[in-house]
Amino acid sequence: MASSYCASRFHSIRRTSRVVSIGRVPTGGTHPVRVQSMTTTDTMDIEATVRQTIELAEAGCEIVRITAPNVRAAKALAEITNQVRSAKIEVPLVADIHFLPQAAMEAVNHVEKVRVNPGNYADRKKFQVREYSDSQYEEELERLHESFSPLVLRCKELGRSMRIGTNHGSLSDRVMNRFGDSPRGMAESALEFIRIARSHNFHELVLSMKASNPKVMIEAYRLVVALMNEEEMDYPLHLGVTEAGDGEDARIKSAIGIGSLLLDGLGDTIRVSLTEDPVAEIPVAQDLAHRAEYWWGFKQEISTDPMEEIDPFSFQRRECSEISLSASGPSIGEKHPPAVIAHSCHTLSKSAEIIKELAQTQVRTKDAPIEGLVIPLKDSSELTHLALLRSSLLGAVPCLIIDDQRDESADDSIPPHRPNLVPLLWHSQQATSNGASLARFLTLCDEAGHQAILSIDPTGSNEEISTILANASSKLIVTLDSQNYDNIVSGYRALVVYIAHLGLLSPIWIRNEENSRLYPKDNLFSGRLLDASVLSGSLLCDGIGDIISVEHTGSLDRNRGLAYNLLQGARSRISKTEFVACPSCGRTLFDLQSTTQRVKQATGHLKGVTIAVMGCIVNGPGEMADADFGYVGSGPGKIDLYVGKNRVKSSIPENDAVDQLVQLIQEENKWIAP
Numbered sequence: 001m002a003s004s005y006c007a008s009r010f011h012s013i014r015r016t017s018r019v020v021s022i023g024r025v026p027t028g029g030t031h032p033v034r035v036q037s038m039t040t041t042d043t044m045d046i047e048a049t050v051r052q053t054i055e056l057a058e059a060g061c062e063i064v065r066i067t068a069p070n071v072r073a074a075k076a077l078a079e080i081t082n083q084v085r086s087a088k089i090e091v092p093l094v095a096d097i098h099f100l101p102q103a104a105m106e107a108v109n110h111v112e113k114v115r116v117n118p119g120n121y122a123d124r125k126k127f128q129v130r131e132y133s134d135s136q137y138e139e140e141l142e143r144l145h146e147s148f149s150p151l152v153l154r155c156k157e158l159g160r161s162m163r164i165g166t167n168h169g170s171l172s173d174r175v176m177n178r179f180g181d182s183p184r185g186m187a188e189s190a191l192e193f194i195r196i197a198r199s200h201n202f203h204e205l206v207l208s209m210k211a212s213n214p215k216v217m218i219e220a221y222r223l224v225v226a227l228m229n230e231e232e233m234d235y236p237l238h239l240g241v242t243e244a245g246d247g248e249d250a251r252i253k254s255a256i257g258i259g260s261l262l263l264d265g266l267g268d269t270i271r272v273s274l275t276e277d278p279v280a281e282i283p284v285a286q287d288l289a290h291r292a293e294y295w296w297g298f299k300q301e302i303s304t305d306p307m308e309e310i311d312p313f314s315f316q317r318r319e320c321s322e323i324s325l326s327a328s329g330p331s332i333g334e335k336h337p338p339a340v341i342a343h344s345c346h347t348l349s350k351s352a353e354i355i356k357e358l359a360q361t362q363v364r365t366k367d368a369p370i371e372g373l374v375i376p377l378k379d380s381s382e383l384t385h386l387a388l389l390r391s392s393l394l395g396a397v398p399c400l401i402i403d404d405q406r407d408e409s410a411d412d413s414i415p416p417h418r419p420n421l422v423p424l425l426w427h428s429q430q431a432t433s434n435g436a437s438l439a440r441f442l443t444l445c446d447e448a449g450h451q452a453i454l455s456i457d458p459t460g461s462n463e464e465i466s467t468i469l470a471n472a473s474s475k476l477i478v479t480l481d482s483q484n485y486d487n488i489v490s491g492y493r494a495l496v497v498y499i500a501h502l503g504l505l506s507p508i509w510i511r512n513e514e515n516s517r518l519y520p521k522d523n524l525f526s527g528r529l530l531d532a533s534v535l536s537g538s539l540l541c542d543g544i545g546d547i548i549s550v551e552h553t554g555s556l557d558r559n560r561g562l563a564y565n566l567l568q569g570a571r572s573r574i575s576k577t578e579f580v581a582c583p584s585c586g587r588t589l590f591d592l593q594s595t596t597q598r599v600k601q602a603t604g605h606l607k608g609v610t611i612a613v614m615g616c617i618v619n620g621p622g623e624m625a626d627a628d629f630g631y632v633g634s635g636p637g638k639i640d641l642y643v644g645k646n647r648v649k650s651s652i653p654e655n656d657a658v659d660q661l662v663q664l665i666q667e668e669n670k671w672i673a674p
Contacts, residue, residue, distance in 0.1 A: 004226040004229060005221075005222040005225045005264075006264045006265050006266060009264065009305060009308065009312075009490065009493055010305050010306065010487075010490040011298075011487070012263055012264070012265055012295035012296055012487055012490075013265045013296070014030075014296040015225065015237075015265045016234065017029060017234050017235060017237070018203065018234045018235060018236065019031065020161050020203075020204050020205065020206055021161065022034075022063055022092040022161050022206075022269075023091075023092030023113070024092065025062055025091075027206065027268050027269050031268075032289065033262070033267060033269060033288075033292045034062045034063055034268065034270070034289075035060060035061060035062050035063075035269070035271075035282060035285040035286055035289055036061060036062060036065065036094075036238075036269055036270070037056050037061045037064060037065070037271060037272075037278045037279075037285070038064070038065040038067070038096065039052045039053060039056070039064065039065070039067075039278065040052070040277075043067055043068060044072065044073060046076055046080055046083065049076075049080050050080055050087070053066070053080070053084050053089070053091065053093070054089050055279055056091070056278060056282065057089045057091040059279045059282045059283075060282050060283075060286055061091065062092075062269075063091065063092050063094060063269065064092070064093055065093075065094040065096050065115060066093060066094065067096040068095040068096060068097055068104075068106075068107045069099075069100075069103065070100060070103055071100065071102050071103050071106050074095065074103040074104070074107035074110070075110075077093070077111055078110040080110075081093055092111075092112040092113060093110075093111040093112055093113070094111060094112070094113040095107035095108070095110075095111045095113070095114045096115050097114060097115060097116050097121065098116075098117045098121070101122060101147060101148075101150070101151060104121070104151050105150060108154050108158060108160050109158070111160075112160060112161065113160060113162065113163065114160060114161075114162050114163075115162070115163040115165045116151070116162065116163070116165065116193070117165050117166070117167060117170060118164055118165075118172070118189045118192065118193045119172050119175070119189055121147075121148065121193075122143075122144055122147035132177060132178060137178065140174045141192060144193075144196065145196050145199075148193060148196050149196060149200065152196060152200050153200060153202075155204065156200060156204075159204075161204040161205070161206065162197070162204060162205055162206070163206045163207070163208060163238055164190045164193045164194060164197075164206070165207075165208045165210065166187075166190045166207075166209050167210050167211070168181070168186060168210065168212070168213070168242075169181055169211075169645075171185050172189065175189045175192075183209070183216055183220035183222075183313065184223060186209050186211075186220040186223075186224070187209065187223045187227050188227075190209065190224060191224070191227060194233065198233075203235070205235045206235060206236045206237070206238050206269065207224060207228075207235050207236070207237055207238065208238040208239070208240060209221045210242035211241070212242055212243040212244065212580045212612075213571055213626060214241055214253055214256040214257035214260070214537060214541060214569065214570060214571070215315050215571050217241055217242075218257055218260055218541050219314065221239070221261050221266055222264075222266075222313055226313070236269065237261075237266055237267050237268050237269075238268070239257070239262070239266070239270045240258065240270060240271040240273055241257040243580045243612070243614075244273050244274060245274075245579050245596070246274055246275040246596060248529065249565060249569065249579070250274050251274075251533070252529070252533045252537075252565055252568075252569035253569045254274075254284065254288075255284075255530045255534055255537065256533050256534070256536075256537025256540075256570055258270050259288055259291065259530065259533060259534035259538070260489075260537055260538040260541060262288060262292040263487070263489055263518075263534060270285050270288060270289060272285045275593055275596050275613075287519075287527065287530055290521070291518065291519045291530070291534070298486060306497040306498075307497065308496070308497055310496075310542050310543065312542065315541065315543060317334035317543045318496065318542075319334055319505060320334055320505045320506060320508070320546060321333060321475045321505045321507060323475055323477065323507055325339060325371065325372055325398055325423075325425065326399045326422075326423045327423070329371060329372075329398025329399055330398060332477075332507045332547055333507060334546075336546075337567070338540070338545050338546055338548050338572055339371045339372065339546070340369075340370065340371050340372075340548060340549070340560060341372035341374055341401060341563075342361075342370045342372075342373055342374065342550075342556045342559050342560045342563070343374040343403075343550070343551035343556075344358075344374065344376075344556065345553065346375070347375070347376055347378055348376075348377060348382035348383070348386055349385055351385045351388055351389045351392070354373075354389065355389070355392050357555065357556050358370065358373060358397060358556060359396065360557070361555070361556045367576070367607055368560070368561070368564045368575040368576070370556065371398055371399075372397065372398060372399045372425070373393070373400050373401065373556075374427075374549060374551070375401070375402060375403065376405055377403060377404050377405060377406060378406065379406065380406060380413065383413075386402075386415060387415070390418070390421035390424070391420075391422075393422050394420070394421060394422050398422075399422060399424065399425055400422050400423075400425070401424075401427055402425070402426050403427050404427060404428045404429075404430070405429070405430075406430075407430075412441075412444065413444070414426055414444045414445065414447075414448040414450065415448065416447075417448060417450060423451075424448075424451075425451040425452075426445050426448070426450045426451070426453065427452075427453035427455070427479075428441050428452075428453075428454065428455070429481055431454060432454055432455065432481065434464075434465075435462075435464035438468050438469070441454075442472055445474075446473065446474060451474075451477065452474065452476055452477070453476070453479065453509065454469075454476055454477070454479070455480065455481040456478050456498070456499075457480070457481040457483070457484055458491070458494045458498035458499075459494065460484065461498065469502055469504065470502040472504075476506045477507050477508075477509055478499060478504075478507075478508060478509070479508065479509035479511050480495050480511070482513070487518075488518065488535055489534070489535060489539060492508065492510070492539050493539075493542075495508070496508065507546035507547065508539075508544055508546055509546070509547040509548075509549070510539055510540075510544075510545045510548045510549070511551060512531070512532040512548070512549065512550045512551060512552070512563075514528075514551060514552055517531060518530075518535060519531060528552050532550055532552075532562065532566060533566060536566045536567075536570065537569060540570035545572070548563050550562045550563045550566070564576075574608045576604070577600075577603055577604050577605070577606045577607065577609050577610075577611060578608075578609070578611070579600060579610075579611055579612075579613065580611070580612040580613070580627050595631075595654075596613045599611060599613050599631060599658060602658050602661070603661070603662065605672070606665070606671070607672075609628050609629070609665070609670050610626065610627045610628045610629075611628065611630075611631065612627035612631065613631045614630060614632040614633065627642075628644065628668075629642065629643060629661065629664065630643075630644075631657065631658075634650065635651065637653060637654045638651045638652065638654065639651075639653075639654055640652070641657070641661055643664065643668060
């Protein structure tokens with residue numbers, strides 16, 4: 001089932017797609033992943049739009065999209081194109097169309113590509129609950145064929161290309177009532193339009209399946225590729241997480257969604273949507289595109305992949321044993337959110353520094369605490385400091401994970417459990433080097449009364465090791481011995497298959513270590529941020545992962561916070577307010593960047609509440625999809641407020657809107673005092 005959307009989930013092999021030319025930029029096939037963005041200016045402000053288009057092109061943007069919300073704006077694209085070309089800038093221009101076929105028919109005369117949203121184009125959503133008979137559904141498709149065909153034929157006549165851009169929550173009533181607001185509904189919405197284009201022998205098509213929730217986005221792209229394969233379609237993919245927001249959280253969400261799919265071989269052009277200056281999107285997108293080229297550059301030997309039990313089209317947490325990390329601390333297992341543990345850069349001999357740093361961190365982190373502290377053990381002489389540390393940290397941290405890095409020839413003793421000291425989990429990477437070491441390590445952990453954690457290389461484990469693991473007398477926690485893996489995500493997937501074959505339901509520890517590099521050319525923190533997002537996000541969105549740690553150089557607090565941000569980005573554990581914010585465009589009716597910051601300042605303490613900040617009705621009740629509350633521009637200086645998809649307050653003056661949003665949250669009993 002999994003291979004129906006990609007060549008392999010254990011090797012990064014690029015999907016074969018047809019080449020579609022966006023003006024002078026060929027996309028798909030063996031061409032590089034193309035980076036694109038969108039202007040945020042008012043399209044009718046031709047000078048500003050031209051200036052921003054040139055800025056994007058000079059920053060490395062290869063395709064620029066401009067909104068055309070009406071026929072007047074579509075006509076303005078003619079002069080915009082003329083001025084951009086007069087400046088010797090050949091970047092292809094794309095018209096973004098949502099509701100008006102007339103605007104699309106005008107825009108196609110002036111730009112190289114037109115993007116249509118199949119949920120809005122030729123459909124006015126009424127959000128009606130209605131059952132469609134097969135004949136009624138066919139009548140709707142015939143109406144759609146009649147409405148969409150003129151644009152297809154005009155694109156074909158002029159040599160233009162087209163993106164069928166589906167957005168989660170922005171589906172027609174017809175699709176919503178048959179398939180729901182689901183990845184399947186998103187895929188079917190696009191396929192309806194593709195089939196019409198194919199009926200006219202028009203194939204200059206690119207697809208996108210965007211959502212603000214990376215889980216939904218990943219599933220939708222996988223599903224649409226699997227469905228296209230069934231119909232022998234090979235159109236390129238435009239990847240993006242829509243309404244990602246700003247700052248680090250937005251980059252994490254984008255890297256989780258886009259990076260995970262690129263790692264699986266999917267994607268031909270990408271856009272990182274940030275509620276920031278659009279030029280800021282380009283380096284992030286370029287970094288992800290470079291990663292894809294690196295991943296796909298390995299010579300792969302095509303072989304039969306191991307049989308996974310994961311359904312890549314429907315999220316479900318992997319089943320595993322429930323294990324308590326301490327008597328009063330968190331438990332792990334599929335019924336519990338992944339636990340966050342932090343790695344200390346200090347050894348046991350630096351106990352005072354460990355105690356001080358942990359105390360400073362835990363004071364501020366009631367809702368997102370360190371739930372276990374990893375401390376390296378390099379020499380047996382350091383064990384003399386362990387008792388003091390366990391006593392001093394009692395009540396400050398639920399458990400200590402001792403990362404045993406002692407040489408195999410050294411004293412391998414393990415101190416016993418003590419009820420009046422912080423409990424220990426004992427991790428060894430060396431234990432699985434041979435059967436004798438593994439058997440001794442498990443015996444020592446059992447005798448000492450500590451939970452055993454093992455690093456395992458599933459491809460390097462022999463029959464003796466497998467037998468010992470399968471017959472272990474106590475539950476095990478496992479993580480990947482990643483030394484032999486270029487693609488660490490595939491290593492963890494192989495680890496899951498391996499332990500399942502042994503009949504084990506061991507929880508999985510995802511380690512974002514300093515040397516867990518998915519792209520070795522970038523040593524800056526931003527590069528490690530993307531690495532951690534792709535590694536953790538890919539696994540979490542597949543339901544894999546019961547413990548997570550970030551082990552980069554830096555403070556405990558920084559690595560703790562990043563681990564929680566990774567979990568939030570993958571929608572695996574919510575520890576703060578979730579903000580969905582569109583990246584702004586010419587339709588936007590207020591300053592999105594400053595407004596988003598004001599909303600965050602007022603509501604950023606509301607753990608578990610999702611708030612959408614949308615610039616206009618296009619990105620309003622539909623595309624904010626699963627938000628609890630919506631702040632949506634309805635006119636110049638006017639804001640509508642939503643609870644879910646229901647508009648409850650209209651045309652509020654912008655100066656009062658944040659206060660009224662707070663009042664609305666209070667009325668819905670979702671407010672807590674800061």
